[in-house]
Amino acid sequence: DAGVIQSPRHEVTEMGQEVTLRCKPISGHNSLFWYRQTMMRGLELLIYFNNNVPIDDSGMPEDRFSAKMPNASFSTLKIQPSEPRDSAVYFCASRRTGTRLGSSYNEQFFGPGTRLTVL
């Protein structure tokens, strides 16, 4: 089975440009997560979706960041305008979220990440 797919794997852009990161979750998974990883702050949850609906975006740094999930197989994270401090690795993860405790419904599976550099 294909894992979580992210594109691009690397992105270098100049300050002020718009950046769009893409994610395809594992088929059948109904929760999707966007994380950011930096040396200073570690892994931070930015936003997550359940059944394509954004549930919690409290981790989104500011209004320059936006995320969408138009269908169960695709999500985007957009930064506009980008700034050098946005440079990080952005991970997408997906999970099949169920309601039975003790089941295999809880672990998140991560994509390979997108390394973003904003000059």
Place this chain on the structure above:
Amino acid sequence: AQKVTQAQTEISVVEKEDVTLDCVYETRDTTYYLFWYKQPPSGELVFLIRRNSFDEQNEISGRYSWNFQKSTSSFNFTITASQVVDSAVYFCALSPPPEYNNDMRFGAGTRLTVKP
């Protein structure tokens, strides 16, 4: 509030040594999940194990073993007979049940270097 502490920032061992990575957590939930993820130099995050708070049985998978102790709020990870391929950053994580919310908290990670 939930918190995960991995006090060991970096560990260096020689191949074939055993090594234990510590993880201490804080939560007010009575039901929760604990995880370990591996991040090799290539950068991806690889799921290793999930543990439920109501199951304190230790688990062994090949050279990997996990010791979950609710009394000390710890979920330690031991690699037996370490190999160079075990070199990676290892993250411990804590999550409430997914039907409550999805606030998974990661520790800062422990960088393990296994030298030949």
